Amino acid sequence: MRVIVLLGAPGAGKGTQAPLLSASLGLPHIATGELFRSAARAGTALGLEAKSYMDRGELVPDDLTVRMLLERLRQADAESGAILDGFPRTVAQAAALDGALAAEGGHVEQVPYIELPEEELFNRLSGRWICRAAGHPYHLRLNPPRVPGVCDEEGSPLYQRSDDVPDVVRARLAAQLAPFHEVVDYYRRAGVLAPVDGDQSVEAVTSALLDTLLAAGERG
Numbered sequence: 001m002r003v004i005v006l007l008g009a010p011g012a013g014k015g016t017q018a019p020l021l022s023a024s025l026g027l028p029h030i031a032t033g034e035l036f037r038s039a040a041r042a043g044t045a046l047g048l049e050a051k052s053y054m055d056r057g058e059l060v061p062d063d064l065t066v067r068m069l070l071e072r073l074r075q076a077d078a079e080s081g082a083i084l085d086g087f088p089r090t091v092a093q094a095a096a097l098d099g100a101l102a103a104e105g106g107h108v109e110q111v112p113y114i115e116l117p118e119e120e121l122f123n124r125l126s127g128r129w130i131c132r133a134a135g136h137p138y139h140l141r142l143n144p145p146r147v148p149g150v151c152d153e154e155g156s157p158l159y160q161r162s163d164d165v166p167d168v169v170r171a172r173l174a175a176q177l178a179p180f181h182e183v184v185d186y187y188r189r190a191g192v193l194a195p196v197d198g199d200q201s202v203e204a205v206t207s208a209l210l211d212t213l214l215a216a217g218e219r220g
Contacts, residue, residue, distance in 0.1 A: 002081025
C-alpha cells in the first residue's frame with residue numbers, strides 16, 4: 001500500500017493540489033475533515049463515535065482518527081494506497097500513524113511538502129475575499145476582481161471572512177506553524193520528506209509534486 005502524506009501550511013495550496021495529485025496518480029484523496037463527516041453520515045461505529053466529539057465542539061482524539069484512517073485505507077479504492085490530507089498535524093499524531101501502519105505491514109512512503117515562506121502564507125491568507133451573493137472567491141493579488149470590491153459575475157460586494165482578517169491570520173499562523181514545522185522535521189529525520197517550491201503557478205507545483213512522487217514510486 002502506497003501511503004502519501006501531503007504537507008503544507010495554511011495557505012500553501014494543499015487543498016488545491018491534493019485532488020490534482022489524486023487524479024494523476026489514481027489514488028484516493030483522504031481529507032480527515034471529510035472522513036469524519038462521511039463516516040458520521042454513513043452511521044459507522046467509528047463515525048458515530050467521532051460525531052459525538054464534533055457535536056460537543058471537541059477535537060476527535062488521535063487514536064480514533066487513526067482507527068478511522070485505517071478503516072478507510074482498507075476500502076477497495078485504497079488497495080494501492082492513498083493521499084492523506086490534514087493528518088498528521090502534530091508529532092504525536094505522526095508517531096501514532098506510523099505505529100498503526102506498521103502493525104498493518106505498511107508505512108508512510110513519502111511526504112511531499114509544499115514549502116512557502118511565512119510572509120507569503122500571510123499574503124495568501126489575508127488577501128482572500130468572497131462574493132456576498134454567491135460565494136465566488138477572489139484574491140487581491142492572485143485573482144483580483146475587475147472592479148475593486150465587486151464580484152465580476154454577480155455585481156455584489158465582496159467581503160472578507162473573519163478568519164482571513166490580517167490580525168487574525170497572524171495569530172493563526174503563530175499558533176499553527178510551530179507544531180506544523182515539528183511534523184516537517186519529524187518526516188525529514190525519517191528520510192521521506194520531499195520539499196517542493198510552492199511559490200510557483202498551480203501547474204508548476206503540480207508538476208514538481210508529481211515528479212517527486214513518480215520518482216519515489218519507481219524506486220519503491
